[in-house]
Amino acid sequence: MLHSKFINPKNIAVIGASNNIQTPGGSVLNNLISHNFKGELIAVNPKETEVQGIKCYQHVTEIQNVDVAIIAISAKFTLETIKILAQQKNTKGFIIFSAGFSETSKEGKQLEQQIVEEINNVGGTLLGPNNIGLINQNYAGVFTTPIPKLDSKGVDFISGSGATAVFIMEAAMSTGLTFSSVYSVGNSAQIGVEEVLQHFDKTFNSKSSKVKLLYIESVNNPQKLLKHAKSLIQKGCKIAAIKAGSSDEGSRAASSHTGALANSDVAVDALFKKAGIVRCYSKNELITVASIFMHPELKGKNIAIITHAGGPAVMLTDALSKNGLNVPEINNKQSEDLLTKLFPGSSVSNPIDFLATGTAEQLGIIIDYCENKFDKIDAMVVIFGSPGLFNVSEVYKVLNNKMQLCKKPIYPVLPSFINAKNEIEEFIKYGNINFPDEVLFGEALAKIYTTSKPLIEEKINFNIDKSSIRKIIETSENGYLHPEKVKNLLLAATIPMVNENVCSTKNECIQTAIKFNFPVVMKVVGPVHKSDVGGIALNISSEEKLLQSFETLMNIENAEAVLIQPMKKGTELFIGAKKEDKFGHLVLAGLGGIFIEVLKDTQACLAPVSKYEASEMIQNLKSYKIIQGVRGQEGVNEEIFAEIITKISNLIEVAPEIVELDLNPLFGNSKEIFAVDARIRIEKN
Amino acid sequence: MLHSKFINPKNIAVIGASNNIQTPGGSVLNNLISHNFKGELIAVNPKETEVQGIKCYQHVTEIQNVDVAIIAISAKFTLETIKILAQQKNTKGFIIFSAGFSETSKEGKQLEQQIVEEINNVGGTLLGPNNIGLINQNYAGVFTTPIPKLDSKGVDFISGSGATAVFIMEAAMSTGLTFSSVYSVGNSAQIGVEEVLQHFDKTFNSKSSKVKLLYIESVNNPQKLLKHAKSLIQKGCKIAAIKAGSSDEGSRAASSHTGALANSDVAVDALFKKAGIVRCYSKNELITVASIFMHPELKGKNIAIITHAGGPAVMLTDALSKNGLNVPEINNKQSEDLLTKLFPGSSVSNPIDFLATGTAEQLGIIIDYCENKFDKIDAMVVIFGSPGLFNVSEVYKVLNNKMQLCKKPIYPVLPSFINAKNEIEEFIKYGNINFPDEVLFGEALAKIYTTSKPLIEEKINFNIDKSSIRKIIETSENGYLHPEKVKNLLLAATIPMVNENVCSTKNECIQTAIKFNFPVVMKVVGPVHKSDVGGIALNISSEEKLLQSFETLMNIENAEAVLIQPMKKGTELFIGAKKEDKFGHLVLAGLGGIFIEVLKDTQACLAPVSKYEASEMIQNLKSYKIIQGVRGQEGVNEEIFAEIITKISNLIEVAPEIVELDLNPLFGNSKEIFAVDARIRIEKN
Known part of the structure; x- marks a missing residue:
């Protein structure tokens, strides 16, 4: 669990604070000063008495008790500093920007472990080392820019890579996506992606953000990830994640990067599926999925596309319908009625195209029809750009207004970020999020819709013979089990096996074949890869062939016996x-x-x-x-x-x-x- | 062919010119004045004597001869105006912005056809109607903004949708992609995508741009598209295209939009494959592919990723290796040598990670190793953003410098368009193009690499009996051919058929089966869907079964006879x-x-x-x-x-x-x- 003082500190010390905002210790202090921290700031730097207007101490021993310490000094000095903070200054939250720990050497790893022990001893929380820090509603404890727009209902984002977190925040800012918190876990010495997620789960309440994003390079504790992701989703949260290193080569890239062994990708897929996590593969996909999460939930497959420009609507229709959603034809009395309210040449059959000359008022009417009269429509996408002739802010005001009022989700695709730059910025200021690329949006919407929610645990019926199973396992040695033991294990698990008999003599073979009825199958016992050594004889229909095959099979290297089964079809x-x-x-x-x-x-x-x-x-x-x-x-x-x-x-x-x-x-x-x-x-x- | 005066006019008349730049007639004049047109401009508007500083005539009859007329007046006045221009003013180029033609009604279609006839009669060229116009090196004849950065080696872009063209230009501008020309074909009354491509093909020379982009909603003349796309690519061009309306629903959307019947998507795929066109599905994909086209060609599969931030490198590695390219491990004497020149903790095994603290000089050294010493590397991707601490323009200068000097392509992925906004703009000013999303880039690079070039035409050997084939076709009626005719057609085409004989009597059946040897197959002759009516009997191994099956088959409705073949396996x-x-x-x-x-x-x-x-x-x-x-x-x-x-x-x-x-x-x-x-x-x- 993350210490409450780490989340909401009364005071923060920056160890290695600097007037040079091109250094981490300077930049983080600058961020803390400029963004919202209501508590007291303390600077530590042996060479300064004041840093960026904040009183500066020469040594950490001199400072008062502090809740959080942000440490931006060389790795070799960190342990001593942390000891003092933990043991003497009642510090419970530690963020270590410094590199030079487990990611570089054995000695670094040892040092990292010593630091973790110190912090564990006082029940403190450590984020990092080798990270960019933490941003939450209370403080901006990162040394990077930009600080995204913060909002308690925005996205909670946990990242296994600091630089990736920065690039994702940069890409998200122009769309209007807001953040509730950003955790960069760095080397995850004490707190990794799983532990932050656990914290979100344990502290979840009605005021919590319901959207979580993860960027993961290595899953350290899959079962913990599964447990808390599933629990959060069952509480109403939505989670999307990138697990990078999904290809074999990507895994190698991830390993060389984080020093962690990458896990099999199929297992990651299976884990995400079980948890209900939407898996993403690029930063823009992650941002798009998160932005969709911030809208009301899509309850059905049928999408209306409302546009004044055909091209993007056609590309979006392709993207939606190729990925499992519908853009159903609308053709009824109400749609005929709607058509009379638009300019001649408009089309209402879906996509609803109200032409380049379409007005704000018409957009409002169309949305009302989709909301109230077109029963089979579950959501609307409004694509509205500008050829640069006139201001479109009236249109965006109507759109904003309807988005507040309608129950069906309305997704805005506003592609003109040059021609309608100011109007889009205004639209975002109302608290909206824009989707600049219709195809990326369409694919993301479909992916979310087709990702299942996690199941409520079914009681699994263990009507199997546990003690026999345990006995077989306990009496066996490591390696491949003997066919007889395999058979008994499967029988104990009540798995239907074809009848079979292991025969060592010709006579046993004949007796068995008579019992099973011809035709039968014969398999060599001994070699593991039976088919590779020609150890399977199918469709044996006579005694003569049976005896022939027995001889052939027994001549195979390592052959111990022959297994006979009735010949099954299906x-x-x-x-x-x-x-x-x-x-x-x-x-x-x-x-x-x-x-x-x-x-x-x-x-x-x-x-x-x-x-x-x-x-x-x-x-x-x-x-x-x-x-x-x-x-x-x-x-x-x-x-x-x-x-x-x-x-x-x-x-x-x-x-x-x-x-x-x-x-x-x-x-x-x-x-x-x-x-x-x-x-x-x-x-x- | 497009008239040379249309491409490079001495003078241009804007019919419907206006001082109000919120109208097409006002906006196009504004664009013509502000962007590069070296010739004379003439305005026509009954209510004005001067428009935007240009002399304005009240009626088109009053003006001098003009090479190009841009028409921005109500559809109903266009024919009369065009008649005067074509017959009296020696005008050879026409751009009609106005809507209200074939896209809206039968009457509109007739009017459009009359206009085409007028223009055809004087050998003129018509772009539109219902389009946004044309931008080329000589003039900016569009009513929309923005006008992209023009460059004779930039992209030639032909769009079937004006709004889509605008949105694509808007999205392309921040990346540094430049344009050589932009054609919006609107209703394609005379000149469609195919005809512009033909023009590019016929006029292609060493000064021509080698990159063509197409946005197509309906392929009107597939064979023409194929011919000229293939020819251009064989001359060294690269072509990428979106054919929207690729899903069934998308096709419906496209139909309702353009009034054109959409073509089958499989055929489009096949056409693109034969031509060597890279098929794209979104505007950002199209822009990314075009931007890659503007770099030296990738000659092999092996990519080095050079980065100071692991995350994006891992995601890119995934994207490349999932789509057919390699990020091969680099591990040799030279790489060990390189490692000594980087900061401790760097990795050179590919991705080459020279850490957040990596310098411009180190980047230069790494690129030199990839260019000169790592033989198996075919191209480099440099991912370099900024956490916001300091200016990265030194790094981008080195990158720019190496991009000019190296023979292997270097692709820049600069993700920090907030933190490194100015540095990226500077980098683009040098004439470079940026790829802001590494995954989109990786997928596009792999798609280009795996798209085959068109084949040099193989001589196809017509060693088949043409006259027999023609005779069978000419003596047959529409519909399904009789099995006997099918057999003869296939034989004439030298296609190996299993032996067969059509039998009407039991005796014939027995004779045939003896000739072919048992087992045989029997099939009813008459019904088209033989298996649906139980009209096929396999593996007939005796005379008794043969006669039984004959009776059963002949009892099927519409049965005329029975066809016997030897039973083939395989x-x-x-x-x-x-x-x-x-x-x-x-x-x-x-x-x-x-x-x-x-x-x-x-x-x-x-x-x-x-x-x-x-x-x-x-x-x-x-x-x-x-x-x-x-x-x-x-x-x-x-x-x-x-x-x-x-x-x-x-x-x-x-x-x-x-x-x-x-x-x-x-x-x-x-x-x-x-x-x-x-x-x-x-x-x-």
Whole structure:
């Protein structure tokens, strides 16, 4: 938790304060003076007695008790200073701008750990080191500019990169997006993105901002991130995040940057999906999503586009409808009625185009029709620029006015930031946010709409034989489990397996084949990658072939025995699980065969996987139509498929030592699904 | 062709000139006066004797001969005015701003046609009506602002929407992108996007700009667009285009906007691909692509990212590597050497991060290493913003300097348009272009790199029986061809068909099956959708089953006979062709079965399809690995597959009356491919 004095200090000391505002210690003092801090400022600098009009002490020992210390001195002097502040000056909040800690060397890392210990000992809070600081409603504790427009209902922004935070604030300022707070976590020595989010969650109340933005380069504590993001969203918040380093090369770039190991990107996607976080990939996308969050929530898919210029409306229509939203045709008595109130040549079929000559009054009428008379419309986008002939502030006043009054969200796309520069600035001063690029806006709106809210936790039914599972795991060694143990684990987890029998002799083979009925399948036991060594014989239909195959298979290197199963038919399916470092387990599902190997058509979910999530995984497959049944082919029972996915999730929850699990293939039809081959690898600490 | 006097007039008359610069007639005169026109200006307005300091005539009959007339009067007065100008004043260039023509009514369309005739009669050129005009090196004949920075090597921009052109110019201005000309074609009554492109092509010389941008809402003459775009690109030009209305809903929006029927989007994609046009979807993407075009061409995939701020570098690395470019690790003696010249903590492994404290001199050294010592690097991106502490103009000077000297392209990403506003403006004044968003830049760079140049025309080998094909077409009626005719057409086109025989009696069936060997396939002849009526019997392996199936099939409604083929095995393939309105024929290919029906995995090419293009189609399939052979399964002979695709292209060239053609399925293996079912529909005028 972040200390309350850190959030709202009575006084702040700047250690390393300077008259030179080109230095961090000078610039932060300048920001604190110019922006809103109501408490007392104290400067520390051995060479000065006054800095920027503030009394300056030569040594930290000389100052009174302070709530927050902002430290802008060389790394090597920080520990001593912090000891004095923590032990003698009752300081609870620390911001360390200085670099030269864990990001550079082992010694730096040690120093950083010592500092954290000192601060932990007094229950204090540390932001940084190696960051740009903190801006909140109470103080502007950063050494960078600009300080964005602050508003308690603005965006709370947590950034893993200080420079990125600056660039995002710079890009956001011209749009009208406001901020409630900006946290730059730097090396996250004590407080990282997860801890700030936890703080937001724990302190959330009716006055809190409901929009959170994250820029993350490394997820240090995925489960904490998931827990608090989900909790905040369930309390009514909206969260968008960039997790940079999403490509393999990007991860390498992130590693070399932060000294942190990057996590698998599929796991990040799965985590965000489970939490309900909207994932973004660029600063402008993040800003656009945040700006949409600041508007009333979109409740349906149907968008009306109101414009005086066709081109942007067409591009926006493309962007919306390609990404899952509709721009439905409007064609009814009311729309005919509306048409009579516009200039000849206008179109009301949606996009509603009221021409280059359209007036402010007409815009008001159109918005009223969309708000009150066009039932199937859920939101409006107003695109209105200027060719530079005349002032459009009357139009923007009407737009502003309607935005206050209407229940349906109205999104303003005002592209003329040269011709209508002053009018847009005026419009923003009313408290509005502008979307300068219609396509970026359209894609962002659709992405938000199609991001699901997190589920209320379903009670997961553990109708599985936990003690057998634990016993198998505890009696096994690290590595791939023997087929017999795999079978018993899956049986204990009530996962339907095709009948099978391990045979060591020809006679056993014959007995088994008679029991199962021909045709049967034979698989070598011993080698892990059976198909690579020619260890699978399908469709054995006679005793003669059975004996032949037995000999062939037993001649394979490392062959111990032969496993016989009845030959099953149906659609090939796949279920897998993988332990993904700190994230926990990912469960994967899809069709088998070429669908995983060529088309990589799988869906992933972070465990535990609920029945609802399992169904969603199935339905999100590109090949879902095949599961439904297509071209007269029998489909696969979705209910049973989803159930087996949740059972795999249950299994790994009971046996978290499973690091890899593959059911590949399962065969499924409309009545039943059987796993016919499985591999499980465990790793105990 | 555009008249030379229209491009470079000695004098220009503004009809409807006004002192009120809030009107088109006032604003255009103001633009002409303020921007660079070296010739004489004449104003016409019945109520004035002088307008904005220019002598004003009361009627067009009173003026001297003029090369260009810009007309900003009510539509109903335009025809009379144009008659006088064309017939009596030797005017060759006309720009009509006025609306109220083909976009609003039948009468308007007639009036527009009469105007075109008048202008055609004197060999004149008409831009518009219903447009914002023309800006080129000689005059600023638009009524809108802003007038962008002009430069003969800047961008030539043709827009189907005036407002969109304005918004694009507004967005481009802050980046430093310059323009050579801007054409707003309005209703394209005489001169559309295609004709302006033709003009660029015909007049292209060493002084011409090499970058063309198009904003298109409706492709009126696809073949003309293709011809001149391709020709320009082969002459060294680069072209990017937005074709708005790419979604179904977007097309509707475009239709209601321009009164033009939108064309199928697949055809647009195919046309752009054949021409080598980079397709864009938003104004900022178009501007970014154009800005990259203005840099030296990227010759390879390997990009070095040079930065003082990790975050944007990581996001850019993600964007590049997800879209087909590399940010290769740099780790060799030279990079170790470079590291010694930077501050401790810097990283040179790529991204090259020289820290927040990095200097201008260090930037210069890094660029020199990338240019001269890191052989595998093809281009550099320099990301350098400012936290607001100090001026970065020294850094930007070094950057500018290196950009002039280096052979490898250097792309500047300068994100601090608040903190480094003045320095960026200075940097742009040197003639540079800035990329404010690293991700948008990265995606655009990759899109350009992966867009192929147009092919030099391959001679297509027409080794097919043209006269037989023509004879079949000429003796057939509109609609689906009879199977016998389909077979003969395909044989004449030398397309390998599975052996087949149409049988009307049981005896014929038995004779055929004996000739082909069991198993065989039986298909009903008569109904078009055979599988829907249960008209296909596979794998007939005995005489008994043969006779049974014959009876069943002949009982189907409209059954005329039964077609027997040998039962072929292999991978199911698909080839199709479709006449796409003005575009000509699209040829499609892919795998059959679920690959077309569920996964929609097809590639399309505008006919004629060369062997190279056919191979590219095959290799671009998502399921290409299956054609190559995967999981021990035999693949498909690509050479033969490509050949059959080109033969289909040949066939439709000889028989353009074919409006739909389906080979579905063909069966292919590594040695041979046979079509086993085909449908052809023809439509003669």
